[in-house]
Amino acid sequence: MSVDTATVKKVASLARIAISDADAERLAPELNNILGWIEQLGEVDTANVEPTTAVIPNSLRLREDVVTESDQRAAVLANAPQGEHGFFTVPKVVE
Amino acid sequence: MSNITDLGVAQLRDGVRDGAFSATEVATAFNDAVAKAKPLNAFIVETPEHALAAAKAADDARAAGETPKPLAGVPIGMKDLFATKGVQTTAASHILEGFTPPYESTVSQRLWDAGAGMLGKLNLDQFAMGSSNETSYFGNVISPWRRNDGGNAPLAPGGSSGGSSSAVAARIAPGATGTDTGGSIRQPAAFVGISGIKPTYGRCSRWGVVAFASSLDQAGPMARDVRDCAIMLEHMAGFDPKDSTSLDLAVPKWEAGLSGDLKGKRIGIPKEYRVEGMPEEIEALWQQGIAWMKDAGAEIVEVSLPHTKYALPAYYIIAPAEASSNLARYDGVRYGQRALPEGANLQDMYAATRAAGFGDEVKRRILIGTYVLSAGFYDAYYTQAQKVRTLIAQDFENAWTVCDLLLTPTAPSAAFALGEKSADPLAMYLNDVFTVPSSLAGLPAMSVPGGLDKSGLPLGLQIIGKPLDEQGVLNASLAIEERAGFTARPEAWW
Numbered sequence: 001m002s003v004d005t006a007t008v009k010k011v012a013s014l015a016r017i018a019i020s021d022a023d024a025e026r027l028a029p030e031l032n033n034i035l036g037w038i039e040q041l042g043e044v045d046t047a048n049v050e051p052t053t054a055v056i057p058n059s060l061r062l063r064e065d066v067v068t069e070s071d072q073r074a075a076v077l078a079n080a081p082q083g084e085h086g087f088f089t090v091p092k093v094v095e
Numbered sequence: 096m097s098n099i100t101d102l103g104v105a106q107l108r109d110g111v112r113d114g115a116f117s118a119t120e121v122a123t124a125f126n127d128a129v130a131k132a133k134p135l136n137a138f139i140v141e142t143p144e145h146a147l148a149a150a151k152a153a154d155d156a157r158a159a160g161e162t163p164k165p166l167a168g169v170p171i172g173m174k175d176l177f178a179t180k181g182v183q184t185t186a187a188s189h190i191l192e193g194f195t196p197p198y199e200s201t202v203s204q205r206l207w208d209a210g211a212g213m214l215g216k217l218n219l220d221q222f223a224m225g226s227s228n229e230t231s232y233f234g235n236v237i238s239p240w241r242r243n244d245g246g247n248a249p250l251a252p253g254g255s256s257g258g259s260s261s262a263v264a265a266r267i268a269p270g271a272t273g274t275d276t277g278g279s280i281r282q283p284a285a286f287v288g289i290s291g292i293k294p295t296y297g298r299c300s301r302w303g304v305v306a307f308a309s310s311l312d313q314a315g316p317m318a319r320d321v322r323d324c325a326i327m328l329e330h331m332a333g334f335d336p337k338d339s340t341s342l343d344l345a346v347p348k349w350e351a352g353l354s355g356d357l358k359g360k361r362i363g364i365p366k367e368y369r370v371e372g373m374p375e376e377i378e379a380l381w382q383q384g385i386a387w388m389k390d391a392g393a394e395i396v397e398v399s400l401p402h403t404k405y406a407l408p409a410y411y412i413i414a415p416a417e418a419s420s421n422l423a424r425y426d427g428v429r430y431g432q433r434a435l436p437e438g439a440n441l442q443d444m445y446a447a448t449r450a451a452g453f454g455d456e457v458k459r460r461i462l463i464g465t466y467v468l469s470a471g472f473y474d475a476y477y478t479q480a481q482k483v484r485t486l487i488a489q490d491f492e493n494a495w496t497v498c499d500l501l502l503t504p505t506a507p508s509a510a511f512a513l514g515e516k517s518a519d520p521l522a523m524y525l526n527d528v529f530t531v532p533s534s535l536a537g538l539p540a541m542s543v544p545g546g547l548d549k550s551g552l553p554l555g556l557q558i559i560g561k562p563l564d565e566q567g568v569l570n571a572s573l574a575i576e577e578r579a580g581f582t583a584r585p586e587a588w589w
Binding site for chain 2: 003007008011012013014015016017018019027030031033034035037038039040041042044046049050051052053054055056058060061063072075076078079080081082088090091092093
């Protein structure tokens, strides 16, 4: 399976990374090289094999649904590139 | 007395406890060494005041006759992947430049609670993605080692924990934290002739560690010897309710349990780790390691891990897939850098922010991850890789029926020069061939120095153990350390 520049641009758009035409042309052969190499996994017989999601057996814990930290608004907003009136702000999304 | 900065974690702890020197003298000596070692570029941020404050607390406690904390008087380096309250935390990326966490990671908090101080935040491959420390936004880390050919070619300190390995090898930190997703503690440790252990997945909390691939990421210590690693690991590991994959188990007394006597232990030698093109010196060191194991009383068993060759391709699906998901959080809204071109809407802002904020290798992995998770390819790539991961874990389980531990080389080569492999991502990925399988299986694994190659560069041996058998891993590593007598150190040129 081969990735062309259009596919690179589509994937970059899904990943929300702006790329130029030149970047896409440079990345296509690089990604093909890597994807070509990982495709060898297809030769492994995995019929009746369960996929691993948790590598060390562990059961997910539940905790009480209680507030453990409160009044952290200033700390949460402290690193925001832009914040106003106690909120994160972004470019206008509604006309 | 010898130079304070020549001492390791245990010696510093004991020296401060016994009053041979004060914690403040120790912190000052290491702070000065860090300040002088700028050419290594091991630190992104230096925090001499943090180290001095911890030292003062240790000295005051001693003067007041209090029981010393377990790491009182020991200053360490903190990989810049751990969130540190009030101290910039970047993961060596531009997108997190200026990010100052209002919270502390669990692992670093445990170390401070144990009395350790921080010398600074250590450089690394950007978001821990790399094997040579050439992907940091803050510049390459240089290994303190040089080849003995008289040339001054700057060498890679390994990666991703390259600032950690460089600093410990250069004696500007007695120990450092690292993180290991596919070999990022063990390979850099091997490249610079120090020790490093990745514990069982779940031993160390991932809370407050910048996430790369969550099903693989584990923190661990890097230090000059096995005892120092055991001491540090005891004060990094432990149950944390804030990490859903944290293991709810008591932390063993690994230091007290150290013993290089391997009588009754069966050491497996996986035949699939004999890879094509591996330098003879690595094979020779492996054979030497086998002899050392026998000398320590162990029995040697040949084992087979038949799916070994599929570990790397499976890893390079799983890790980028998880990374593409984890790194979605860097959107220029809540923290870090924002790029806002004139007239940009919200979607444009995301794309511009991420284009400007991520380095080439990070983008490459996000794109691969996005591709393998995208509609139509998910099962062929991601599900297949997860199934292969199961087979790799089963290989190890089968091996444990005939042996207790595995002995392998840590890396397929000694340190390479900066720039030597950076043009070919795939060649760089192949560096992790011996470390990735145990990461996929979540197993504890350690690298210890075994000797030097003909260029005078360190080579490491790796011990892999059963889940939760860090003690077995540490002890077999100690047996190697006791027999290797590795005392080589880089000559200071920085």
